[in-house]
Amino acid sequence: MIKKPRLLSVLDVLSGMMILAAAGLVFFYAPVEQMMGLVQKVFYFHVATAWVGMLGFIVAAVAGIFYLAKRTEQWDITGFAAVEISLIFFLTAIILGSIWAKPAWNTWWTWEPRLTTAAIVELIYAAYLLLRQGVDDPERRARFSAIYAIFGSISIPLTFVSIRFLRTIHPVVIGTAETAGKGGFNMDSPMKLTFFFSLAAFTVFFVDLLWHRIRLGKLQAEVEKLRIDTYSNGM
Amino acid sequence: MKSYLGAIRAIIWKDLTAEWRTRESLTSMLVFALLVVLIFNFALELDIQAQESLSAGVLWTTFVFAGTIGLNRSMALEKDRGCLDGLLLAPVDRSVIYFGKVIGNLIFMLLVEIIVLPVYSFLYGVPVFQPGFFLVVLLGSIGYVAVGTLLATMVVQVRTRDILLPILLFPLTLPVIIAAVKASQGFLQMIPFDEFSSWLNILIVYDLIFTAVAFMVFDYVVEE
Amino acid sequence: MKSYLGAIRAIIWKDLTAEWRTRESLTSMLVFALLVVLIFNFALELDIQAQESLSAGVLWTTFVFAGTIGLNRSMALEKDRGCLDGLLLAPVDRSVIYFGKVIGNLIFMLLVEIIVLPVYSFLYGVPVFQPGFFLVVLLGSIGYVAVGTLLATMVVQVRTRDILLPILLFPLTLPVIIAAVKASQGFLQMIPFDEFSSWLNILIVYDLIFTAVAFMVFDYVVEE
Amino acid sequence: MIIVKKLVKRFGPITVLRDLDFEVSPGEFVALLGPNGAGKTTFLRILASLTKPTSGLVQVASFRLPEQAVSVRAQLGVVSHLPLIYGDLNAEENLSFYARLYGVKQPRIREVLDLIGLTDRKGDLVRTFSRGMQQRLAIGRAILHSPRILLLDEPHTGLDQEAGEILDEVLREIALQGRTVVMTSHDLVRAAELATRLDILSRGRIRASASEGEFGSTDLVDFYRAALQGKGEAA
Amino acid sequence: MIIVKKLVKRFGPITVLRDLDFEVSPGEFVALLGPNGAGKTTFLRILASLTKPTSGLVQVASFRLPEQAVSVRAQLGVVSHLPLIYGDLNAEENLSFYARLYGVKQPRIREVLDLIGLTDRKGDLVRTFSRGMQQRLAIGRAILHSPRILLLDEPHTGLDQEAGEILDEVLREIALQGRTVVMTSHDLVRAAELATRLDILSRGRIRASASEGEFGSTDLVDFYRAALQGKGEAA
């Protein structure tokens, strides 16, 4: 058994507290936005979950590179864990976005590049899971998914590129500042603070989850090894 | 170097000879391409006006589906009687196998495009005969085949190989496809070059990145 | 009679158990279906207005492609270790094998449709929740699977099995698909029933004819 | 039990079987020998009702083929080049599926699993089995419904010492029970040990036939050679 | 020629080879025996550089695997369970394709075709060949470039009397030329006839090893049985 590290316990508590604090900031500190009203509060979580999603996919790609270089099971577990978690976060981002879209654009979903590319990124990593499922040999599975994760991360920048090159109603904040795009809004400083704090909170939360998931992966590997021994002694 | 190119040539020669025997891949790709055009037509009841702006999209969807068929078949042949092992046992660099297969697959895909384009142009009166457009077709196909060959090699070693290729390949190559569609649209609709030249750049950049990365990781795909 | 139904049940049980092990067919069909929806979107830049009239076409194209994937995989499994021969050697009528496979395939296809429809309705705001429309989906799927199972059985015995199925199946089932598209359009666009009821009739007639003919010729497909 | 008269089978321009005559009485154990490409597999597939003859009379268990194929099939057990089992089911499920098709009771499955020595691995998916383990299961599948006639195409392929002996044992027992066996093989010695008759197929016909007693293990190779060169041509 | 130390190979939870030690001197002819699922095929694939070992040292022709695989491959001829030839090319084209990959001259192709007895059918597509004919071609493919080391996985499978003798002849000649051979087989008698050493693989290791002279054909089965039961356990 791997003992639970002290730092992880600390991280558990920290991430829990930060998420709570972020929620507190969102609902009690940040002002209600004038044009959109209460729904705008979704914004903080929408962006934070989307960010964490992206982060995980990039972690997976990096883990992929390390796996191919080092060939240690640990990197495969890391990559898989990152994708699994991010897939859920990213889906959450899409769902939150579409909850927001209903009042903002008067529709749950519209086919515009950012949303479509977001859906496709989700599909890329759903395909990643399918690929893993199709391979029995763990070594080969690790290799293939590492490669696929690397390619997936090459495709992601398009989601950022797309909103810059294509006409879109999905707003661009990062990089082009302030009120780019229709329906964007100015952030005053309590909003900014809340925004960046929730980004930080979700990032810590992500690291915490990832750590747990990696530990779980390792335990599973351990259990498998125990099974090997009982199994082959039985033969 | 000479034997390096010789080995690549041997692989291409082998693929072309086998195809010449049966002409299965080419005819299937062609028939399927025409079918996709027809299905679009039926499902969407395209008329000439609508065509104008949709042509690029329809054409690339057609190429992409036909391409998957070709890629799938090409790698299935390698796996059939264990031939991929045969290739891997040969004392040549893995990149020989990769480039040999990429070039073979590209030839098939281009052949299909060369036939589909005039037909489409004839049916819908779209002005396809422009060097710029041909360049886009070539660049798009290269990017698609570069990744496609890699993934097909991977998929063929997987239990679910019958179905996995399009699922893995389509979303991954979307950057190339979107860029190709946009650039094609530019040429087909006679939009001023400046307005869509950035798409052409994206296309070239993605081609380079995809080919380079695919080439670098191919080793990892074929080792066991 | 009891053993007749028992044998059909055994075949369905076997397909479901194997699928339950891996869930490969279902997930692949699903992911592919969603991909097709997305690709349409990109290629055609559909907006909500355009959707209105195209929904039926897009939906059926999606089902048809996803269906092909399912059919292909289902028969590939039968051929894998020669299992089809195993079935053919069993002392049961050929129709048992045919109906067993048809029902299994139909279950998979309907499951996929059950998931895709709400998603699609969510994405495009199309009013899919109508009993009449569900009936059309069921009827269309039956016709498609009835012919598809027959052809998949045929294709799997042919060397080019990786690619042949869609090429044979799409044109052949076009009557069913067109009728299904038209009838679906009627329901989705709230057109008065009288105006498109003839399409529903055509659909039913084709279902009957296709199933009957497929049933009758299945024997010839599996003999060597 | 099996009567074949003037059987012809063509694949396009190639005539594989030409005017082949062949007869097996109940309880006989015929080993079908012959060079590569002689048509042994093709012939067995015709007897198994899997391939249609081009012309000629084929009668198995007093039913005519291809007309009364269903009645024939209930009497047949077949082992072919491929194992005829599902990779995504485990060993037990495979047998239990075929049991349902043949109307066989469940206890028989356990019996067969014991016989082929796969009881330990009955819960493992067949696709993880080695070649020989799959071959064992294939044999189990063929004898599941205790068929009156067994058709075996090189059944010893891939079997190890132990499994080969088990198969020999099973075959001897089956022969003792008065069942009929036709088996192809390239192993003259083994064939001679098991069979009550050796038939040699070459150039489309049975070129020689020797009953138990007529063949001593010493002149087997000579007998086989002579048959191929047409000296033993009796038909 | 071949040195293997502490080789381990796992497929997920199953350990197929554990701490296997194995050594072959130049000119030796080793027959690798063992029950179904022992890992013979896996072991040969590792020697052929087709499968990566989980851990351990593997050295073939004084090159280390998997690092120096390309140099190893030029020295290797491999016959596997599958024929490794293209169904849509004819026999001659298949050989001529591999000849180009191995840098072999054309006249050698005719020589090999003669040797395997397929000169008559050299223009026919391989997919119309019977199992045994494909196996013959597979052997031709493996010896095309006169490799210094031959790895054969049950090479007699499906071969008829004549082809089996041809193969035996080829193997004897190759052994005479001082080349090294490792062959798996389930046919004890044939293995003993051909090989200079019998190794028995079971439960992940070489359990017994006997050199020419040590094994007389009488106690072969005993020797094999004893090894399996761990009595011959030397390693």
Ligand code: HEM
């Ligand atoms: C790649 C994934 C995504 C990222 C990185 C992302 C990021 C963002 C950011 C940074 C904003 C704030 C912009 C601003 O207020 O100026 C925003 C707003 C918004 N997003 Fe997203 N988003 C993503 C996907 C989605 C999806 C899939 C949906 C819908 C289904 C969506 C719906 C919205 C809506 C409705 C707004 C508010 C628009 C407005 O203010 O009018 N987003 N998103």
Ligand SMILES: Nc1ncnc2c1ncn2[C@@H]1O[C@H](COP(=O)(O)OP(=O)(O)OP(=O)(O)O)[C@@H](O)[C@H]1O
């Ligand atoms: N589907 C087919 N199409 C064309 N020719 C075929 C086909 N099947 C078999 N043949 C040819 O028929 C002949 C007999 O093949 P078959 O497989 O019956 O031989 P076999 O006696 O079983 O040989 P082996 O001992 O090698 O298994 C061969 O020459 C083969 O090329």
Ligand SMILES: Nc1ncnc2c1ncn2[C@@H]1O[C@H](COP(=O)(O)OP(=O)(O)OP(=O)(O)O)[C@@H](O)[C@H]1O
């Ligand atoms: N890709 C794989 N995934 C999982 N298990 C595998 C894989 N390949 C082989 N095995 C397992 O490894 C073991 C050894 O298999 P291998 O094919 O090497 O046996 P073998 O000695 O060649 O047997 P046979 O004599 O039957 O050919 C078997 O238990 C098999 O189930």
Ligand SMILES: [Mg+2]
């Ligand atoms: Mg045969």
Ligand SMILES: [Mg+2]
């Ligand atoms: Mg083996």
